[in-house]
Structure formats: structure tokens, C-alpha cells
Amino acid sequence: MPGGDDQSMTDNSVEGASTTEGLPIAVSLGPALDAAAVPRHSSLVDRRVLFISSLAIVVAVAAAFIAQFLMRLISWITHVAFYGEFSARLDGHASPADNHLGPWVIAIPVIGGVIVGLMARYGHKAIRGHGIPEAMEQVLLNQSRIPPRLTFLKPLSAAIAIGTGGPFGAEGPIIATGGALGSFVGQIVSTTATERKTLLAAGAAAGMAATFGSPVAAVLLAIELLLFEFRARSIIPVALASATAVGVRVFFDGVHPVFAMPNLAQPSGWDLAIYILLGGLVGIVSVGVTRAVYWVEDAFEHLPVHWMWWPAIGAVAVGLVGYFAPRTLGVGYSNISHILSFGSDPGLTLTMRMIAFLCVMKFISWVIALGSGTSGGTLAPLFTIGGGLGAVLGAGAARLFPHAGVDVRVAALVGMAAMFAGSSRAMLTSAVFAFETTLQPLGLLPLLGGCTAAYLASALLMRNTIMTEKIARRGVRVPADYEADYLGQVLVRQVISGTLVSLRDGQTVGTARAWIDSHVPGSQHHGFPVLDENGHLVGVLTRRDVLDPDRSGDELLRDLIGQPPKVVYDDCTLRQAADHMVNHDIGRLPVIAREDPS
Numbered sequence: 001m002p003g004g005d006d007q008s009m010t011d012n013s014v015e016g017a018s019t020t021e022g023l024p025i026a027v028s029l030g031p032a033l034d035a036a037a038v039p040r041h042s043s044l045v046d047r048r049v050l051f052i053s054s055l056a057i058v059v060a061v062a063a064a065f066i067a068q069f070l071m072r073l074i075s076w077i078t079h080v081a082f083y084g085e086f087s088a089r090l091d092g093h094a095s096p097a098d099n100h101l102g103p104w105v106i107a108i109p110v111i112g113g114v115i116v117g118l119m120a121r122y123g124h125k126a127i128r129g130h131g132i133p134e135a136m137e138q139v140l141l142n143q144s145r146i147p148p149r150l151t152f153l154k155p156l157s158a159a160i161a162i163g164t165g166g167p168f169g170a171e172g173p174i175i176a177t178g179g180a181l182g183s184f185v186g187q188i189v190s191t192t193a194t195e196r197k198t199l200l201a202a203g204a205a206a207g208m209a210a211t212f213g214s215p216v217a218a219v220l221l222a223i224e225l226l227l228f229e230f231r232a233r234s235i236i237p238v239a240l241a242s243a244t245a246v247g248v249r250v251f252f253d254g255v256h257p258v259f260a261m262p263n264l265a266q267p268s269g270w271d272l273a274i275y276i277l278l279g280g281l282v283g284i285v286s287v288g289v290t291r292a293v294y295w296v297e298d299a300f301e302h303l304p305v306h307w308m309w310w311p312a313i314g315a316v317a318v319g320l321v322g323y324f325a326p327r328t329l330g331v332g333y334s335n336i337s338h339i340l341s342f343g344s345d346p347g348l349t350l351t352m353r354m355i356a357f358l359c360v361m362k363f364i365s366w367v368i369a370l371g372s373g374t375s376g377g378t379l380a381p382l383f384t385i386g387g388g389l390g391a392v393l394g395a396g397a398a399r400l401f402p403h404a405g406v407d408v409r410v411a412a413l414v415g416m417a418a419m420f421a422g423s424s425r426a427m428l429t430s431a432v433f434a435f436e437t438t439l440q441p442l443g444l445l446p447l448l449g450g451c452t453a454a455y456l457a458s459a460l461l462m463r464n465t466i467m468t469e470k471i472a473r474r475g476v477r478v479p480a481d482y483e484a485d486y487l488g489q490v491l492v493r494q495v496i497s498g499t500l501v502s503l504r505d506g507q508t509v510g511t512a513r514a515w516i517d518s519h520v521p522g523s524q525h526h527g528f529p530v531l532d533e534n535g536h537l538v539g540v541l542t543r544r545d546v547l548d549p550d551r552s553g554d555e556l557l558r559d560l561i562g563q564p565p566k567v568v569y570d571d572c573t574l575r576q577a578a579d580h581m582v583n584h585d586i587g588r589l590p591v592i593a594r595e596d597p598s
Helices: 004-011 013-017 030-034 047-083 102-122 132-141 150-163 171-188 193-212 215-227 232-253 270-301 307-324 333-340 352-371 379-400 408-424 427-438 441-461 509-517 574-584
Strands: 527-531 537-542
Touching (some): 047 102, 047 193, 047 232, 102 150, 102 307, 132 171, 132 193, 132 215, 171 193, 171 379, 193 232, 193 427, 215 232, 215 427, 270 307, 270 352, 270 379, 270 408, 270 441, 307 352, 352 379, 379 408, 408 427, 408 441, 427 441
Antiparallel strands (some): 527 537
16 A cells, blocks of 8 residues: 555554454465455454553553643642642642632633633644543544644643633543543554544543543543444453553542542432433533533634634633632532532531522633633533532422422432533433442432433434534534444345356457447446456456556456455455455455355
């Protein structure tokens, strides 16, 4: 193949990504074809998967350390920006909510917005946004090639935006950084596009797992939002990377849940129905939240200033909201824990009115900031908004139906997960994530029901999601359904032509032309297998080859054959045959019997 090693790897990506080994290429006559390597009929994994898994583990370790560094960098910037402390106390959980800057607090997010805008203008524009849509776009359009400099520009810009009060979570940038790291490794090592996608997804999953200690949810996120498939050769490296990243996190942070909450009671029946209904209501709200984000983004597009200044303009709203509601500043993971523990700890001062106020103000601040194109994640803000909304709805349901046994904490948990499920349609990710970050197994049933209801409401009311709307507007089609491949279920022998029409290698070109001009049955085919005197396949010729005016009529057909034939066995699937055609840029394949290749 022309184009160098990287091009060759790309060209072979179709065959390399299939569930069986490459199909044979006939090298000469029947005996040689008989001796050709015969592919195993079904091979889920091979030694190549071991190699990619090893790379994925290395990427996971690096992504986990980057996640630890980023959390501490955010904490350090927060201490400097809001408290003037150049302290080595980098606990990763600094909150700007306790600052005493007064009106000056408005200026700090603006300074951060200016810096992020400059980094986007003169560093790389792709640092803008919350990370996951940008990674999806690279998977779908650019063979999972992410520019290497994003590996450090994205976390640095996110740390500045969040550390100066941006109402975002760190998880989106960490996921994007892990994906960029996986893509970078896939570019410096000889890999196919499919293998690069696996490494990108492994890095992204490792980033999420290292942030929240949620390995299963991270794998599901990779499947639902990045891989768009469920195959052993991609799931194994991603799962190993996710488990490895959690191992690194445990070493640094221990095994405690990210969002600790009191033990829950088993749902009885009526309360479960209310939780499912609540999930559906939150799913409807998630549609409005998604549309609000892109409405604000569209509004920024009409501003008569360069997009470099948009993050600073959006940061003005962040600062103003933060002045009146300091808890909206920064990642706000503690807010989520307080909402999920409502009424359980007298030391927690959040009242239901404060939760409702926080929910509204966080929404305003986050929507404007995200729409401005700054750098930050969506998970934590969505969890805060959804958790607060769930708690408020749960409290209302408990007052209306006092005998139903509704637990406000469970309602908040369901609301938190349902908001993300409705916004992203990553239903399984949302339910499992809420379980893994709270370690409350009795919450799984309400979570599954609530997230499913939110998914249903979102699918009915919204065409795209918060993750796909941006790239869908650019004409990119994002896979939404993972179905069994029909071509993989039909064998070649079931659809081959019933009558073989072939040419002999000893025929002259003139004889073949006369036969084609006779218009007898079969002569109008576009391609013909060429056999020797023993009936062995030696090549394939097309009508264009035979009718080429530059060829003399006295030449033999064997002299027209320029390369060995590509063939397919009769017990291969149509998917294998189609991949073989795409890989070699051909439109026809001779079919041979596996038990008698000659």
C-alpha cells in the first residue's frame, strides 16, 4: 500500500478491527492457495489485544496521576485566587465559597476567563468546551487523532477556569485529557484507527475512574459515548485501564465514596413509583437544560467581539452569581454530598430553601459560563442541579403523600443521576455512577427506574443530547443504537451467484473480447475469475481490463493479471467479505470452498 507505515495501518484498520483474522490472498495456483494461512472462523481476541491492553494500562496510570495533579492544581489556584495563600496544602477539595473578598470576587472569574480565552486563541481552540463532545468528534471524524498539545493545554485551562471560580466539575477536562493521552500514545505507536479509538476510550475511562472511583461507570461511559460498540477487543483494554486508574486513586485517596451519604432503606413500593415518576420529571427538565445551554451558546455567536473574549464575558455572570451565592463557585462536590445527606447530619446547614436557591443559581452560572466556550466539565453541575431538583421534588412528594415513605435523600440521588441520564442519554452510566460514588446498593432500584424514565422522556422530546448537539450541527451523525450486524449473520454461500462464469488464462484478449461482444448469458458481468487448465484460480479480470484499447488482441489473459487474487471462503460472513473489499478497494471477490481451496 502506498503512503508509508501509518497509512498502511489505517488501510488495514477494517480487517484488523473485524472479529476474525484477515482473509486469505491467493498467491498463485491451487496448491499455493491451499497452503495459504486459513483464518480461524471465530476469534474474539488475539495477541494484538494483549498489546493494546498493555498500552491501555500504561495510559491509565499516567491519566490517574494527571487526575491527581489536576485536582491539586485546581485546589492550589483556588487558594491563591480567593485566599491569597501560596500554601503547600493541596488537598484537592478547596472551595471558594468561604472567601471574604466581597465585590472583588466578581473580578476573579473574569481574570480566569481572559487567560482561558488567550490560551484558546494562541494555544488550541479545542480546549474550549467540556471535553466529551470534542473527543466524540475526533473519534467519528479524525480516526481518533487528538493533537498532542491538548494533553497539557486542556487540564491547565480547566484548572485556571475552575480554580478562579468557574462552576464546573474537573471530570470533563480529566476525561478529555485522558482521551488525548490515549490518542497520543496511539499515534506514536503503530496502531490502526480502531486501536487508537480503544486507547482514547481507555484514557477517558481512566480519567473518570481516577476522579470518582467509579470503574464500572467509566467503562459504560466509554461504551455509550466514545466506543459506540460492545466488543471484547475494545472492552478488555478499557476495563483494565479503568480498574488500574481506580487502583492509583485508592493509593492516594483511600476507598471512601466520593459522595458519602447515610445508609438507605429498601424502597417499599409506592415510594419506588414516585422515584420513577420523579426521574421522568427530571428528564423533562434535562431537555430544557440542554436547550438552554445551546441557546446561550448561540447568543454568544452573535456578539460583535472575537470569541477569545467570550469566556471573560461569561465569567462576569459567574462572578455576579458567586457574589450572591458563593456555593456556586468552583467544582462544588461538597454541595452534592450535602444535598444527598439532607436531614441526616445536624452539622450540615443546607435547608430545603437553600438547596432550591443553590440549584437555580448554579444553573444560571453554569449555563452562561459553558455557553461562553470556556473550559470545564458538565457532570458536577448537572449532578448539583439534578440533586437539588430531586430533593425539592422529593420533599414535595413526602408532604403530599406522607404514607408513601419517600426519602428525600433517595429522591436527590435519583434526581442527580436522572439529570445526567436525560441530558446525555448515558442511562446505564448514570445509574451505576450514582451507585459507585455513594456505595448505596439499596439505591440501585430507584436509580434504574428513575434513569430509565428520564431517558424515555429525553428521547421523546429531544433529538440530540448535550453531548451530541454541537457536533450534530456540523453534520456529524452520532451512532445511537448498537445492533447486531445483519451482514455478520449471513454466510457468503447463501448469496453467491449460482452459475460460475469464468475465463481461461490461456485465452487471448481478442477471443475474450469476441465472447463479450456476443452478449451470450454471463458475458455482461463486470468481473471474471480467471482459471488455469486445471481449474485453479489464478486471478480476476474486469471488463475494463479486457476491453482496454492499449492491449493487443494477441496477448494472453494471464499477462493482464497484475496482482494475486483476493478471495473469500464460502463459510465466511458477508461482513468479512465486505470488510475485505473495503480494505483492498475492490468490488468483487471469488468464492472458494474452505475444504477444497483449489
